[in-house]
Amino acid sequence: MKQPVQWRAQILALREGSGHRSLTLSGPPAGFSARPGQFVALAEPGQHPSALLRRTGWVVTQDDGLRASASLDTVTSGRDWLSGLGRKDTVDVIGPIGRPFSLPKQPTTCLLVGSGPAMAALIGLGRALVARDCRVEFIFLQSSDAGYGLLDARRIASATHVIDDSPATTDSEVHAALSQRLDTSTPGVVYSAGSSASLRLIAEVVTSSGVPHQCLVDFAVGCGTGICAGCALPVRGNDGVARVVRGCTEGAVFNADLLQWPDAAAGLAIGSELA
Amino acid sequence: MATATPDMTTVLAGVPLSSPVLAAAGCAGTGPELARFTDMSEFGAVVTHSVTEFGSTGRPMPRLAETPAGLLNALGLPGAGMDHFLATELPWLLSRHVTPIVSIAADTVAEFGRLAGRLRQAPGVVAIEVNLSSPVHGPGVLPFASDASGSAAVIHAVRRNAGTAMPVFAKLSGDIADTVSVARACVDAGATGLSLINAVRGLDVDLARQSLTLGSHVGGLSGPAIAPIALRAVWEVRASLGDVPIIASGGIWDGASALRMIMGGATVVAVGTALLQDPRAGRRVLDELTELLTEKGKLPAELVGVAHA
Numbered sequence: 029m030k031q032p033v034q035w036r037a038q039i040l041a042l043r044e045g046s047g048h049r050s051l052t053l054s055g056p057p058a059g060f061s062a063r064p065g066q067f068v069a070l071a072e073p074g075q076h077p078s079a080l081l082r083r084t085g086w087v088v089t090q091d092d093g094l095r096a097s098a099s100l101d102t103v104t105s106g107r108d109w110l111s112g113l114g115r116k117d118t119v120d121v122i123g124p125i126g127r128p129f130s131l132p133k134q135p136t137t138c139l140l141v142g143s144g145p146a147m148a149a150l151i152g153l154g155r156a157l158v159a160r161d162c163r164v165e166f167i168f169l170q171s172s173d174a175g176y177g178l179l180d181a182r183r184i185a186s187a188t189h190v191i192d193d194s195p196a197t198t199d200s201e202v203h204a205a206l207s208q209r210l211d212t213s214t215p216g217v218v219y220s221a222g223s224s225a226s227l228r229l230i231a232e233v234v235t236s237s238g239v240p241h242q243c244l245v246d247f248a249v250g251c252g253t254g255i256c257a258g259c260a261l262p263v264r265g266n267d268g269v270a271r272v273v274r275g276c277t278e279g280a281v282f283n284a285d286l287l288q289w290p291d292a293a294a295g296l297a298i299g300s301e302l303a
Numbered sequence: 304m305a306t307a308t309p310d311m312t313t314v315l316a317g318v319p320l321s322s323p324v325l326a327a328a329g330c331a332g333t334g335p336e337l338a339r340f341t342d343m344s345e346f347g348a349v350v351t352h353s354v355t356e357f358g359s360t361g362r363p364m365p366r367l368a369e370t371p372a373g374l375l376n377a378l379g380l381p382g383a384g385m386d387h388f389l390a391t392e393l394p395w396l397l398s399r400h401v402t403p404i405v406s407i408a409a410d411t412v413a414e415f416g417r418l419a420g421r422l423r424q425a426p427g428v429v430a431i432e433v434n435l436s437s438p439v440h441g442p443g444v445l446p447f448a449s450d451a452s453g454s455a456a457v458i459h460a461v462r463r464n465a466g467t468a469m470p471v472f473a474k475l476s477g478d479i480a481d482t483v484s485v486a487r488a489c490v491d492a493g494a495t496g497l498s499l500i501n502a503v504r505g506l507d508v509d510l511a512r513q514s515l516t517l518g519s520h521v522g523g524l525s526g527p528a529i530a531p532i533a534l535r536a537v538w539e540v541r542a543s544l545g546d547v548p549i550i551a552s553g554g555i556w557d558g559a560s561a562l563r564m565i566m567g568g569a570t571v572v573a574v575g576t577a578l579l580q581d582p583r584a585g586r587r588v589l590d591e592l593t594e595l596l597t598e599k600g601k602l603p604a605e606l607v608g609v610a611h612a
């Protein structure tokens with residue numbers, strides 16, 4: 029089946045968290061298959077939507093064993109129409125979108141670090157890694173114990189740590205705590221997810237350690253289908269040339285070494301996706 | 304008794320189209336993106352994103368902001384330039400049986416002329432849409448469309464370089480105080496028709512960051528919020544310039560909003576922002592418009608401008 033696909037889903041279950049909602053959606057069509065790091069783009073169905081853009085839903089799990097009842101658990105930022113949704117309401121779904129994380133060929137220790145609703149993608153990834161006999165450790169960068177995914181992570185991981193990322197802490201404190209964790213855990217690979225501000229901080233620490241690092245940039249999707257160019261991100265290609273690419277179709281997972289942080293966007297060559 | 308479905312084929316400035324529902328400039332990506340969800344050949348024509356001479360990465364992020372009933376965008380016409388368009392994007396569109404209307408944008412009259420010259424011999428191009436309404440290297444630069452003589456100079460250069468046979472549409476913004484005089488200046492300078500309207504300038508503030516939402520501050524407002532502004536522009540131009548061909552865009556979201564534009568004087572309608580929210584919106588608008596015309600027992604052309612009677 030050609031992916032991505034578009035379908036009308038019913039909300040089967042709904043969970044509230046701080047700053048996000050977790051939705052379980054009905055009916056991914058047979059053949060729908062999302063890999064860790066991919067997302068779905070959600071829209072208000074019907075002819076006269078109040079929200080004109082789609083919303084990013086990071087895929088946590090996909091139960092593809094049972095036909096129409098296959099469920100998809102997604103987390104979104106929970107603004108406007110999404111926050112008004114209840115059980116049995118419908119949403120228009122497009123997915124899966126974007127490039128997934130690549131998984132290590134051999135079992136190794138994996139450090140999964142990040143914050144916010146995009147942690148959903150790391151939960152899905154954590155499950156896949158454990159299934160491949162990897163040792164999984166999570167680091168949550170957050171200010172309380174209430175962020176998305178902490179409970180799930182504790183069920184999956186060999187160890188779960190929380191680094192205080194509240195406004196009371198400085199970048200160098202977070203830096204130091206991350207470095208220390210990296211030294212103790214000696215991961216073979218680091219996976220991260222979150223806003224570009226927190227990814228940048230993580231990348232600074234990981235890059236100096238030389239450990240391979242893939243990061244998922246949490247961004248607000250516009251169309252989610254690659255047509256609007258509203259999700260531009262600057263990256264350096266394997267040829268060394270910096271380009272602007274579409275976060276939705278060329279991301280949201282990047283090799284952290286190739287990501288140019290957003291303020292570097294001006295004056296770059298055009299990316300393959302935009303071209 | 305079942306009424307027969309009307310023949311939706313439409314003629315725009317002498318060009319036969321399979322239907323009066325088009326994709327608006329920049330709202331179908333470069334083609335392949337939208338084609339994953341919908342059959343692109345179902346659009347009467349696809350207006351391409353505005354092609355510039357050498358390409359541009361576009362403006363800084365954030366580039367989009369959602370507002371009540373509207374979308375603000377400050378994309379800055381991202382694209383790879385005319386060489387790439389002719390070598391890659393246009394052949395792809397033609398291979399999928401898409402009827403292409405090519406939009407061009409530039410900062411100077413001479414550049415507009417050169418771009419039009421490149422399209423003169425390009426295979427399959429049925430018309431040129433001249434984007435007079437978004438400065439390529441804004442913000443701060445006023446678009447050509449805010450001034451009748453500037454617009455006329457551009458259209459004159461495009462007409463000279465595109466040749467007499469090529470239909471040329473001048474795309475105006477919804478912001479200009481006197482749409483009719485700019486539209487008339489464009490027609491006098493050689494435009495075959497008008498494309499009304501481009502997005503309307505607007506601003507948004509991000510409450511959490513306490514700063515402007517868009518990376519380049521001012522953006523263009525599109526979507527249902529601007530439908531009455533677009534309809535007003537179409538109606539005024541039709542009232543003053545008679546049956547000049549008009550491509551209408553601005554908040555077309557369903558069959559009813561499409562039919563309003565036609566009754567106001569549009570020959571065809573172009574679906575824009577709706578395609579971002581739902582990549583199948585073009586097909587839906589066409590189906591709903593067909594249904595409305597079936598109910599009325601009319602052909603699309605029979606209803607163009609009837610609201611003026």
Ligand SMILES: Cc1cc2nc3c(=O)[nH]c(=O)nc-3n(C[C@H](O)[C@H](O)[C@H](O)COP(=O)(O)O)c2cc1C
Pocket residue numbers: 256327328329330351352353374376378380406434474500501502524525526527529552553554555573574575576577
């Ligand atoms: C994402 C996006 C990209 C656009 N790109 C272009 C463009 O390249 N050239 C142009 O003339 N208009 C462009 N427009 C304007 C549309 O073609 C259309 O005229 C306008 O958005 C009003 O229609 P709508 O309300 O249906 O979107 C763009 C609009 C959007 C939302």
Ligand code: FES
Pocket residue numbers: 249250251252253254255256257258259274275276277
């Ligand atoms: S969100 Fe529209 S192109 Fe990526």
